[in-house]
Amino acid sequence: MSLYENLSETQLDAFREIGTIGAGNGATALSQLMGRKIGMSVPAISVLPFSQVPDAVGGAERLVAGVFTTIGGPAPCNILFMFPVDCAKTLAGYLMNRKYCQDEDLDEFGMSALSEVGNIVSGAYLNSLSSFTNLEFVPSVPALAIDMAGAILNTVLARIGIAGDHALLMETVFSEIEGNVTGHFFLLPEADSLEKIMEAIGVKG
Amino acid sequence: MANIIKIGMADLNVAVFPDILQTCGLGSCVGICLWDPVKKISGMAHIMLPSSSLGKTANDAKFADTAVPLLINEMRKNGADVSRLVAKIAGGAQMFSFYSSNDIMKIGERNVEAVKAALQSVRIRLLSEDTGGSYGRTIEFYSENGKLYVRTINLGEKFI
Numbered sequence: 001m002s003l004y005e006n007l008s009e010t011q012l013d014a015f016r017e018i019g020t021i022g023a024g025n026g027a028t029a030l031s032q033l034m035g036r037k038i039g040m041s042v043p044a045i046s047v048l049p050f051s052q053v054p055d056a057v058g059g060a061e062r063l064v065a066g067v068f069t070t071i072g073g074p075a076p077c078n079i080l081f082m083f084p085v086d087c088a089k090t091l092a093g094y095l096m097n098r099k100y101c102q103d104e105d106l107d108e109f110g111m112s113a114l115s116e117v118g119n120i121v122s123g124a125y126l127n128s129l130s131s132f133t134n135l136e137f138v139p140s141v142p143a144l145a146i147d148m149a150g151a152i153l154n155t156v157l158a159r160i161g162i163a164g165d166h167a168l169l170m171e172t173v174f175s176e177i178e179g180n181v182t183g184h185f186f187l188l189p190e191a192d193s194l195e196k197i198m199e200a201i202g203v204k205g
Numbered sequence: 206m207a208n209i210i211k212i213g214m215a216d217l218n219v220a221v222f223p224d225i226l227q228t229c230g231l232g233s234c235v236g237i238c239l240w241d242p243v244k245k246i247s248g249m250a251h252i253m254l255p256s257s258s259l260g261k262t263a264n265d266a267k268f269a270d271t272a273v274p275l276l277i278n279e280m281r282k283n284g285a286d287v288s289r290l291v292a293k294i295a296g297g298a299q300m301f302s303f304y305s306s307n308d309i310m311k312i313g314e315r316n317v318e319a320v321k322a323a324l325q326s327v328r329i330r331l332l333s334e335d336t337g338g339s340y341g342r343t344i345e346f347y348s349e350n351g352k353l354y355v356r357t358i359n360l361g362e363k364f365i
Binding site (some may be wrong): 049050051053054059060061062068118143144145147148149150151152153154155156158161162163164165 | 213214215216229230231232233234253254257259260262263266298300301303312313314339341342343358
């Protein structure tokens, strides 16, 4: 477990709690953006060796749309917002007020709309994280890729792989109450970031 | 019947005839495939980062420079003759285009360069490659004939 073995249950609970509030903010923002009711799951935290991460997110070969945002500042993190491609098209369609057919690819506008969703949800999430911790979280411009889930994860995990052999993922599932859209929101803190966040909120191991 | 042996991120393995090595969803990572044509022994590594100097870790399969010698050693243990080994590689894509000049975003390109350098340093000939671009790849490597099958989502499939 290397980097993460020192984390106590209390710290994980605290992290999950911050994640829940962050995700709540994210869900509200998403709901306002779409004009639809959005529900969310309780965040699940897992610590996994890299080889197991793709299976944990539904399989390396699954076709997904991923919006990736890197977060700078004193506690660097990565956010990956992943959607099954059908959901990504439905979601982009809501925002563009149009419908994408089954065999139609997302156009530039749809992709841009999807990136914006990533931007807004991440922003709301980070605002809450920031007000809890008094730490600054500086998001990058989001980048979008539509491809195999494993391939998308490579880039994200390469950033974390520099420091260790395990990834800590906090996953929240956002879903439209009507059931047409589901998105998986992953927060992956880099090496020492979790410790810094814990320090900032005064939770000791 | 040939078994398919799956290899995860930052992992490696060896197969003997007639088994097949597979890794799914290569993005910026690179799949390194080595083959002994006489013994029909194949090896595959799925590396994530170019150089072990980037960080300390217990996993040599994660870096190009340490994975190549480790894979050769594993193949030797299974009876492969190092002087006969030939290589094929795939992966090293840039999945996201950021406006940033951040090096980590060009990690695919750097991975490919590092793998080639590592192969060259042990004088293993690179027979073919399918690298770069901005799309994911799933690969299967056949111990029977040393063929490397590459599958993509939008750009079809091929043998290299």
